Amino acid sequence: MGDAQPRRLVLWGVGTSRTLRAHWALHELGLDYECRPILPRTGETQTQQYTELNPRQKIPLLQDGDFKIAESPAIAAYLSKTYGTRESALIPTEPPEYATWLEWCFYAATELDATSLYVIRRHGALKHIYGESPVALESAAQYFATQLRHAEQALQDGRAFLVGGRLTTADILLITCLDWAVSYRLPITAACRSYLERITSRPAYRAGLAANTPKSTA
Numbered sequence: 001m002g003d004a005q006p007r008r009l010v011l012w013g014v015g016t017s018r019t020l021r022a023h024w025a026l027h028e029l030g031l032d033y034e035c036r037p038i039l040p041r042t043g044e045t046q047t048q049q050y051t052e053l054n055p056r057q058k059i060p061l062l063q064d065g066d067f068k069i070a071e072s073p074a075i076a077a078y079l080s081k082t083y084g085t086r087e088s089a090l091i092p093t094e095p096p097e098y099a100t101w102l103e104w105c106f107y108a109a110t111e112l113d114a115t116s117l118y119v120i121r122r123h124g125a126l127k128h129i130y131g132e133s134p135v136a137l138e139s140a141a142q143y144f145a146t147q148l149r150h151a152e153q154a155l156q157d158g159r160a161f162l163v164g165g166r167l168t169t170a171d172i173l174l175i176t177c178l179d180w181a182v183s184y185r186l187p188i189t190a191a192c193r194s195y196l197e198r199i200t201s202r203p204a205y206r207a208g209l210a211a212n213t214p215k216s217t218a
Contacts, residue, residue, distance in 0.1 A: 009033035013059025024208030025076035104170035116144035155191035
């Protein structure tokens with residue numbers, strides 16, 4: 001880990017919480033990369049070129065030479081494992097901390113993102129595609145609030161990061177979920193809000209956010 005020299009890193013995708021994770025990880029690791037700023041549901045993910053790269057027609061997608069990988073948690077973990085140094089690595093190495101890191105990653109990606117926030121997106125901003133469902137929106141918001149208790153309880157001790165005393169990809173996942181929730185006007189708890197404000201002041205987060213922002217064509 002850390003000895004490999006980056007090949008031509010290309011990241012496809014901007015404009016979503018999930019693409020932000022990949023941009024942020026690249027900046028935390030200090031890696032140079034080319035951004036292909038395609039957006040979801042604009043037809044850009046359905047071109048022949050992109051479909052050959054990612055038949056799922058989803059973003060983000062990372063190309064590292066001939067290797068390619070999708071799914072934002074996997075992209076961030078791959079980058080850390082491949083290019084992280086002792087100082088910059090975003091994955092803990094000690095078995096108990098690694099297991100805790102993995103638990104946090106699954107929690108953020110499944111309980112908060114897929115089961116809660118994306119349901120709200122599907123039946124809110126994307127209701128013209130997936131259908132309007134006030135019941136689904138209310139249920140997802142309640143589920144998010146219930147599941148957020150886990151993060152709130154853990155952060156009550158004032159820890160700076162979720163695990164290992166340093167930023168990991170688990171923090172990247174949780175922060176993007178919290179930021180996503182705020183954009184949907186979902187209430188987040190006090191300790192979670194303090195954690196969000198603290199982590200999003202990092203220069204690498206700011207740089208990743210700027211890179212993830214679609215450029216105006218006007």
